[in-house]
Amino acid sequence: MTTAVPASSAGASSAASPDRAARTQSPFWRNMRKFADNRLALASGVVVLLFVVMAVAAPLIAPHDPNATDLFRRLQPPAWMAGGEWAYPLGCDALGRDILSRIIYGARISIFIGTAVILVATTIGILAGLAAGYLRGWVDTAISRLVDILLAFPYLIFAIGLMAMMGPGLSNIVIALAYKEWVIPCRVVRGETLAAREMEYVEAARALGAGRARIMWREILPNILSPVVVVSTIRMANVIILEASLSFLGLGVQPPTASWGSMVADGRAFMLEAWWVSTFPGLAILLLVLSLNVASQGLRDAFDPKFHD
Amino acid sequence: MTLGKFIERLAQLVPVLLGVSLIVFLMMSLTPGDPVEIMLGDQHVTPEQEQALRHDLGLDRPPHERFLVFIGNALQGDFGTSFYHRRPVGEVIAERLPATIELTLVAMILALVTAIPLGVLAAVKKSTIFDKASTVGSLLGVSMPHFWFGILLLMLFAVHLHWLPVAGRIDYEYQVEPITHLLLVDSLLRGNIAAFGNALSHIILPALTLGLAMGAILMRVTRTSMLEVMRADYVRFAEAKGLARHRILFRHALKNALIPTVTVAALETGTLLGGNMIVETIFGWPGLGRLVVESIFQRNYPLVQAAVLFYAVTYVMLNFLADILYTILNPRVKL
Numbered sequence: 001m002t003t004a005v006p007a008s009s010a011g012a013s014s015a016a017s018p019d020r021a022a023r024t025q026s027p028f029w030r031n032m033r034k035f036a037d038n039r040l041a042l043a044s045g046v047v048v049l050l051f052v053v054m055a056v057a058a059p060l061i062a063p064h065d066p067n068a069t070d071l072f073r074r075l076q077p078p079a080w081m082a083g084g085e086w087a088y089p090l091g092c093d094a095l096g097r098d099i100l101s102r103i104i105y106g107a108r109i110s111i112f113i114g115t116a117v118i119l120v121a122t123t124i125g126i127l128a129g130l131a132a133g134y135l136r137g138w139v140d141t142a143i144s145r146l147v148d149i150l151l152a153f154p155y156l157i158f159a160i161g162l163m164a165m166m167g168p169g170l171s172n173i174v175i176a177l178a179y180k181e182w183v184i185p186c187r188v189v190r191g192e193t194l195a196a197r198e199m200e201y202v203e204a205a206r207a208l209g210a211g212r213a214r215i216m217w218r219e220i221l222p223n224i225l226s227p228v229v230v231v232s233t234i235r236m237a238n239v240i241i242l243e244a245s246l247s248f249l250g251l252g253v254q255p256p257t258a259s260w261g262s263m264v265a266d267g268r269a270f271m272l273e274a275w276w277v278s279t280f281p282g283l284a285i286l287l288l289v290l291s292l293n294v295a296s297q298g299l300r301d302a303f304d305p306k307f308h309d
Numbered sequence: 310m311t312l313g314k315f316i317e318r319l320a321q322l323v324p325v326l327l328g329v330s331l332i333v334f335l336m337m338s339l340t341p342g343d344p345v346e347i348m349l350g351d352q353h354v355t356p357e358q359e360q361a362l363r364h365d366l367g368l369d370r371p372p373h374e375r376f377l378v379f380i381g382n383a384l385q386g387d388f389g390t391s392f393y394h395r396r397p398v399g400e401v402i403a404e405r406l407p408a409t410i411e412l413t414l415v416a417m418i419l420a421l422v423t424a425i426p427l428g429v430l431a432a433v434k435k436s437t438i439f440d441k442a443s444t445v446g447s448l449l450g451v452s453m454p455h456f457w458f459g460i461l462l463l464m465l466f467a468v469h470l471h472w473l474p475v476a477g478r479i480d481y482e483y484q485v486e487p488i489t490h491l492l493l494v495d496s497l498l499r500g501n502i503a504a505f506g507n508a509l510s511h512i513i514l515p516a517l518t519l520g521l522a523m524g525a526i527l528m529r530v531t532r533t534s535m536l537e538v539m540r541a542d543y544v545r546f547a548e549a550k551g552l553a554r555h556r557i558l559f560r561h562a563l564k565n566a567l568i569p570t571v572t573v574a575a576l577e578t579g580t581l582l583g584g585n586m587i588v589e590t591i592f593g594w595p596g597l598g599r600l601v602v603e604s605i606f607q608r609n610y611p612l613v614q615a616a617v618l619f620y621a622v623t624y625v626m627l628n629f630l631a632d633i634l635y636t637i638l639n640p641r642v643k644l
Contacts, residue, residue, distance in 0.1 A: 149328030152625045153617075156583030161333070161617040164605040165340040241454050245587055248456045249602055264457050268591070271464050278464075282457030290452040 028226065034302035041298020047291035055107040062101040063087065067256045070096035075274040091276045093266055099276065102258035103284050109170070109259045110288065113243045114236045116174045121181035122232050128182065129189025130216045134197050143190075147183045155180055159242060163251040173252050177239055188231050192224035230299050237292035244285050260285045318632065325625055330383065333618045334376050337610055344368065347608050348392050388615035393607045398615045402597060407490035408478055409589070409596035413581050415493070415512050416520035421574060424524040428531025428570070429563060435536065443528060450525025455584050459518035459591040466514060476593030479508045515592040519584050523577045530573045535566040568638045575631035579624040 036042055054061060073096035077084045084091060090099040132143040150158075162176035196202060197220065205219045246252035247261030255262065260281040267278030345363050354362075363369050366389075367378055382388065388398035431443040467475040474480070478492060483504040485496045493512065496505035538544060539562055547557045585598030593599070597616060604612040 145324060145328065148325050149332065152325055152329050152628075153332075153621045154579040154583040154624050156580075156586065157617055157620045160583075160586060160601070160605070161336055161613060164610075164613050165336050237452065241452075244454055245456060248454075248587065249590065251605065261454075261456070264454075264460065268460060271460065271468050275464055278457070278460050282454060282460070285454050285457065286449075286452055289454070290448060293448055293452050 031226070031302045035298050038298045038301065041295050041301075044291040044294035044298070047287065048295055051107050051288050051291075052111055054104055055111045058104045058108055062098075062104040063089075064098040064101040066097065066101040066105040066258045068097065072096065075270060075277070077274070078276050090280045091274070093263070093277050094270060094274075099263075099280055102263060103260070103281055105258040106260040106263060106281060106284065107288075109247075109253050109257065110240050110243060110285070113170070113173055113177070114240045117177040117181055117239045117243075118232050118236050120174065120178040121235075122185045122228060124178070124182040125185025125187075126189050126221065126228065129186040130193055130221065132186070133190040133193025134212065134216050134220065140190075143186070147186055150180050150183050153180065155238075156242060156245060159246060160249070160251060163246055168251055168254050170253060173243055173246060176246075177242055181235065181239065184235055185228050185231060188227055189224060192227060193220055196220045196224055226303050230296065230303050233292070233296040233299055237289045237296065240285070240289055240292070315633070318629070322625060322629060326622060327380075329621045329625065330380055330618060331376065333614055333621070334379050336617070337614045338372060338375070340610060344392075344610060347610070383615075383618065388618075389611040391604075391609055391612045393604065393609045393612070398612050401600070401612065402615060402619065405595065405597045405600045408492075408594060409585055409598055411491045411493060412512060412515055412519065412589070412594060412596060413578065413585065414491075415516040416581055417523065417574065417578065419516050420520035420524035420527055421570075424527035425531050425567070425570065428528040429535055429558070429566075431528070431532040432535035432539065432566075433558065440532075443532070447525040447528045450521050450528075453521060455518060455522070455587045456591060458521060459514070459588055462514045462518060463591065473514055474511050478511055478595055479504065480511075483507050515588045515594050518591070519581055519588045522584070523574070523581060526577060527570055527574060531566065531570045534569045535562060538562045538566040541565075568635065571638060572631050572635045575627055575634060578627050582620050582624065 035045075070092070073088065073092040075094055076088055076092040076096070078091040079086045079089045081091075088098050088100070090103070093099060093102070128143050132140040153161075158180050159176045162179060163172060166172040166176065193216075201223075202215060202219055205215050210219070243252060244259070244261030244264075247259040248265045250262070250265065252261060253259035263281035264278045264285075267274065267276075267281075270277050344366065345359060345368065348362070348366075349359070360369075367375055370378070386399050388402075390396065391398045391401050394401050427443055427446075431440045434440050463475060466473045479485070483496075483501070485492060485499055485501055485504050485508075488495050488498050492508040493505060496502075496508055544557060544562050547561055582598075585596060586602050587598075588594065589596045589599035590602050597619075601613060601616045603609075604616070
């Protein structure tokens, strides 16, 4: 049985919270509802959130110190295999470190680097894209040429080249990946800005005497943010794989810090006797990247009607 | 496309290539550490000898002069001397390149051969279980880290089942006199079927690993463009005319649907070039990618610099070819 809500009460409630009513009517929230209707995308979003929680709360969740070695537990198998124990559910690596704890701590590296690179790259991309698209002229030419040049490098090769020159380390990975990553939001923002600068609301702001910075920042940016957010989410999965690849090659996060890529690399030498050392960290990368990909596709479908097939 | 347009498009590459060279040069110049000290290693030399070496390498010149010399030398194929091999960098790269080209080509062929039929089938059977499975498969393919997938394949097919070899390009007992330096081609040209089989067994796992992501992307592109083409008026007209379904699919729809697939394949080759470094490292493949990774750890910077430049120039040229190919396949598009 459904309960009818009196019109007056509904009216009173929307009058009482006009902000909320406006919010639920705004295109952003309409698209978010569309995203929430896509169950697979929503479930993937939840998985991503769980990884984030795991990364943030790693010291509380991890059963052991990720760097504590115990040579008596060298290559100890997972709990369900002979010789395993439930205190070390996913087994131990060659130095007797708990693989589950290292995976939990490794999430911090992947998510921190993914988020940091995307934040830095998106900020630079937005600034450069707005400037190129709105100011045009030599600014546009200079930025567009730089974008063309950076696009000429295959991503992993560029990052490997930079890491070789700068040396390994957390901040260097962020710099190496952000160096090229910013061109993607920049291209999106430039394209959207080129279209937006001819719109009536921008012309109106110009007629009212608004300065260039104000028009770019206060008028154009809020209207073009959705595609940038969607593209950034899509790119995050890629950045996480690149970080893991660099760490796998020994150019990323250095030991003993737990990183999924270097954990997979550590297990290569023991493939024959201890498959679990490489397998579980790899599964963690796959699960996070897959969830990010599905969730970001859901976002893209919800925010961009062109992508429905 | 007219010749004039072609030349104009080619000329546009010049500033990009110059910019690429400048970035590669800066990467090298801003590297911490003195190249002369790295090159000398533990050798004891007098300050005069050290100065002479610095002069020989041109390191005592101002940066802009060094850049011009770098460009001039690069245009002549001179990338300096490999610190580790004590031989010209160009020579060392040329030795390793055929293995990388062979692996990339086989990975690309594998990706195309699996992606196109699966993409077409997914479009034809839209919204069926097959379509959904192919969507999941392609998402898995895109999300799978190369290095992990390679290790899984190694564990299963080489270590446990012993079906395929663990590493290398060919077993030592097989000798193939080089013609093209591509082992698969050379062994066939020489009529050495046993060597061909052995080389093929070595290349399968690395090529599968390398081609997986590309195949996944190409499958999605083929499916989407096939769906688009199947909605086009000329396909509906062909259906209304009563043409057989396979004839419509293969003679009319597929021909047009493949245009984006071919273009994306050319563009994705850049990803394959990057992926080579990982795959060659895992499978002990004696190619350029592994050489670059080894050189990074040996601090063999001239080689890393030359290889990064080589990869970038190849990638720019592939993008250029993809553009040209797109205009040839789709005459409605103008450069």
